[in-house]
Amino acid sequence: MQTVFIVDDDDGLRVGLDALFRSVGYQTHQFRSAAEFMESGLTANAGCLVLDVRLPGLSGLDFQEKLATAGITMPVILMTGHGDIPMSVRGMKAGAVDFLAKPFREQDMLDAVAAALARDAREREGRRQQEDLRRRADTLSTREKEVTVRVAKGKMNKQIAFDLGLSEITVKIHRGNAMRKLGAKTLADFITIINALNLDG
Known part of the structure; x- marks a missing residue:
């Protein structure tokens, strides 16, 4: 189940958002401050963060930057009752999915959350695929x-054989084994995977 993390010190709004998100099938967690969320142990979970800009202690914008610095990649939706253009620009530059001024339409919030959750799913899948490739590369x-x-540098089997003091047949065997281990069906796949891994020569 997809999860929305709500951080807002306004009890009424927080509870209202909680009910809204649950009504469309999302799981939710509520927090009154950035510190509460950081202490929850849930920062690495899949989901998105609906974050108020004006919070006690660390502001929402400062907190957004702290998350990025800490390597926490959960997508953020910012909301404020006191929004202005510089704040929204700063938030969007820092990677926020959306910036909603209170009062906002429920549908606008739901649309923003759907976009944020879709981004989170894409990014997690990308990281999963990269980790899988890394594990495969470690078996080479x-x-x-x-x-x-x-091969990634465009060298032919004959050139590689010369470079490494091997026979062409041996190079072909090593290349075939590497392609199999990395899950490459074609030479084009093989080169794409190698480039994605940034293997050092």
Whole structure:
């Protein structure tokens, strides 16, 4: 189930948002301050953060920047009753999905949350795929890796064989093993995967 984390010191608004999100099937967690959210142990969870700009202690904008610095990638939707253009620009530059001025339409908030959750899902899937590729790359032998990085540089089997003091047949075997381990079906796939991994030559 997708989760929305609500951080707002306005009890009425927080409870109202909680009810709104639950009414469309989202799981929710409520917090009165940025510190409460940070102490929850939920910052790495899948979901999105609906964050008030004006909070006790650390402001929402400062908190958004703190999350980015800490490597917490949960998408953020900012909301405020005192919004102005510089604040919205700062928030959007820092990566906020949306910036909603109170009072906002419920549908606008739901649309923003849907976009934020979709972004979170895409980014998590991208990281999962990258981690999977990294695990696959770790299974390459030293020779397979040496061949692989040279393939990525556009070298032919004959050139790679010369570079490494191997026969062409041996290079083809190493290349075939590397392609299989990395899940590449074609040479184009192979080169795309190698470039995504940033393997060092």
